[in-house]
Structures are given as C-alpha cells and as structure tokens.
Amino acid sequence: MMFILLVMFGISAALVFPTISEAQSEQKTFVTHSGGVITTTGEVLDPLYTSATMEFDPMKYLREFNYGKVSQLPDGTTLREFTIIAEDDKIMEISPGVFFNVWTFNGTVPGPTIRATEGDLVRINFINNGSKSHTMHFHGIHPAEMDGVFEIVGPGGGQFTYEFIAGPVGVHPYHCHVMPLEEHIVRGLYGVYIVDPKEGRAEADEMVMVLNGFDTDFDTENNFYAANTIPFYYQHHPIQINTNELIRIYVVNMVEFDPINNLHLHGNLYHYYPTGTDTVPSFYTDMITLSQTERGIMEFEYEYPGKYLFHAHKVEFSEKGWIGIFLVKDDPKQESPNEVDYGT
Numbered sequence: 001m002m003f004i005l006l007v008m009f010g011i012s013a014a015l016v017f018p019t020i021s022e023a024q025s026e027q028k029t030f031v032t033h034s035g036g037v038i039t040t041t042g043e044v045l046d047p048l049y050t051s052a053t054m055e056f057d058p059m060k061y062l063r064e065f066n067y068g069k070v071s072q073l074p075d076g077t078t079l080r081e082f083t084i085i086a087e088d089d090k091i092m093e094i095s096p097g098v099f100f101n102v103w104t105f106n107g108t109v110p111g112p113t114i115r116a117t118e119g120d121l122v123r124i125n126f127i128n129n130g131s132k133s134h135t136m137h138f139h140g141i142h143p144a145e146m147d148g149v150f151e152i153v154g155p156g157g158g159q160f161t162y163e164f165i166a167g168p169v170g171v172h173p174y175h176c177h178v179m180p181l182e183e184h185i186v187r188g189l190y191g192v193y194i195v196d197p198k199e200g201r202a203e204a205d206e207m208v209m210v211l212n213g214f215d216t217d218f219d220t221e222n223n224f225y226a227a228n229t230i231p232f233y234y235q236h237h238p239i240q241i242n243t244n245e246l247i248r249i250y251v252v253n254m255v256e257f258d259p260i261n262n263l264h265l266h267g268n269l270y271h272y273y274p275t276g277t278d279t280v281p282s283f284y285t286d287m288i289t290l291s292q293t294e295r296g297i298m299e300f301e302y303e304y305p306g307k308y309l310f311h312a313h314k315v316e317f318s319e320k321g322w323i324g325i326f327l328v329k330d331d332p333k334q335e336s337p338n339e340v341d342y343g344t
C-alpha cells in the first residue's frame with residue numbers, strides 16, 4: 001500500500017514538477033553483464049536510458065595482444081611505446097544486477113595485455129586520470145626507479161614514464177602498487193605483460209586468462225570469481241578451438257583475499273611452464289595451484305572433439321563463476337577433401 005502511495009505521489013510529482021529534467025543531467029554510464037553500456041539517471045520515473053556497445057568483451061580480451069607503437073632506435077633496439085591511462089570511476093555490471101566501481105587501466109579489467117620480445121625497450125607513458133594516486137608496478141627485471149612503488153603518480157592527470165628492457169622471457173603481471181594495495185588490486189588495476197623469447201615459440205592458438213574475483217560487499221571475501229572478469233562467461237560463451245592444434249594459455253592468478261587458486265582441465269593434460277621463464281615444461285598435469293601473482297604458460301592439444309570444462313577445482317570458486325568450456329571442433333584444415341567413404 002505504502003509502495004502504491006509512493007508511486008502515485010511520484011507520478012503526480014512528475015506531472016506537477018518539471019524539475020525531473022535536472023536529475024537527468026546527473027546521468028551515469030554502466031556496463032551491463034549482457035554486453036551493453038547503458039546511460040541512465042537511475043530515476044525510476046521518467047528514466048533516461050540509452051545503450052551502446054560493451055567496453056569489455058571477455059572473448060576479445062582472450063586473444064588480444066598489445067604490441068605497442070613500434071620503432072627502431074639508432075643502435076637497432078626495438079622500442080615499444082604504450083600509453084596507459086588509469087581511472088577509478090567506472091561502474092561495471094559484475095554479475096546480473098550487481099554494479100561495482102572498478103578501477104581500470106585503459107578502461108578495462110584486466111588492463112591491456114602488453115607484449116614485447118626479450119631485449120626490446122619498453123616505454124610506458126602512464127597517465128593517472130583517477131581521483132586517487134596510482135602507479136604501474138611490473139614484475140620482471142628493471143631499475144629501482146621503474147618499479148612503480150616509491151614514485152607515486154598523483155591524481156587528476158599525473159604522469160610518469162616507465163622505461164625498461166623487456167625481460168626475463170615469460171608471463172608476468174603488472175599492477176598498481178599504491179597503498180592500501182589490497183584495494184588498488186581488488187578494484188581491478190592489473191594486467192598481463194608477456195615477454196617472448198627472441199627465437200619465438202611454436203605457432204599456437206594463444207590466449208590470456210587472468211583469474212580474478214570481486215568483493216562486492218566489502219567484507220574482504222570475494223563474492224564472484226572468474227577467468228577474465230565476468231563470472232561464468234566462457235561457460236555461456238564456450239571458447240572454440242580445433243582438434244590437433246596447439247593451444248597456449250598465459251594464465252595469471254590475481255585473486256585477492258584467498259591464499260590459493262587453481263586450474264583444472266577436463267579430458268586432457270597440459271604441459272606447464274611456471275612463470276614461462278623456461279623453454280622446457282616442468283609439469284605434465286591437469287591441475288596447477290597458484291597463489292596471488294603466480295602465473296605460467298599451459299600448452300595442450302585436444303585429440304577428440306566435444307565440450308570440455310576448465311575450472312577452479314576449489315569448488316567454491318567454480319560455483320561462484322570461475323568455470324568455462326572449450327568447444328573443440330575438428331580442424332577443417334586437417335580434414336582431407338578426398339576422404340574415402342567406406343560406407344556402412
């Protein structure tokens with residue numbers, strides 16, 4: 001009854017007071033779980049509601065590598081320049097109906113996958129357009145002043161140029177290193193940095209998986225877990241791969257609060273290179289355990305087509321979103337056009 005009265009009052013108020021248009025000037029933009037960007041005032045009555053394309057697409061992120069703006073220095077060294085902008089005012093729909101203030105590098109969680117070859121000069125033009133101080137701390141080898149810890153970059157347009165020689169070979173995380181670190185990481189200020197060996201790696205269908213989680217009720221426990229941010233995304237949108245094709249996954253665990261995470265693959269085993277620093281795999285397994293920022297490279301091929309799960313074998317995590325499916329199809333390139341039909 002009270003609700004009906006409130007609605008009736010609201011309708012009459014909307015008719016009587018034209019000031020509702022002032023509220024519309026406070027419109028906010030949200031990224032929705034279903035893939036749209038909506039702009040709304042949040043007003044129940046007379047809402048302003050427009051939609052556009054989603055900014056973060058887990059399927060696009062999966063195979064997207066940013067090699068930077070490439071040029072050659074006089075001594076022959078390859079220079080790779082990247083511009084990374086930090087912001088802390090974006091709202092993202094983490095799960096249907098659950099909106100969360102994420103902090104972002106270049107507008108997404110995780111930030112862009114930065115990729116270079118061992119020995120390249122990496123130059124990161126970092127701009128902090130957030131309302132808090134932020135930095136970029138890369139795992140890897142570099143001078144102390146490039147470590148993104150003591151050189152705090154102030155809010156509202158602060159800038160810093162990180163410059164270092166890419167190395168060592170492997171897969172490394174980068175993340176903000178401003179205190180309280182827990183909050184700056186769990187809000188989303190992290191990404192993946194890949195250093196390729198000069199001789200390259202075998203040709204493969206390559207992907208990046210960042211294992212992450214979100215504490216949406218601020219009790220220092222995660223409410224949602226995922227591979228690449230959106231819970232259950234790759235279960236609802238299976239990752240299509242081919243039989244007898246080498247799959248290479250750069251996996252990085254960024255889950256905060258929980259001491260361990262893990263990754264189990266169904267119907268197969270994978271060769272695992274911890275941190276990706278060695279060219280010889282250390283394990284042949286279907287299960288690895290990772291603490292925060294622990295990472296590595298997985299390589300495998302599927303012999304049989306079909307649907308295969310991959311997920312945290314910490315069941316709580318998989319049931320809160322960290323689960324996906326590989327949809328394995330027969331590789332059309334490997335099917336002989338003159339295949340003999342032996343009949344029945």
Ligand SMILES: [Cu+2]
Pocket residue numbers: 133134135176177178184189
């Ligand atoms: Cu930060």
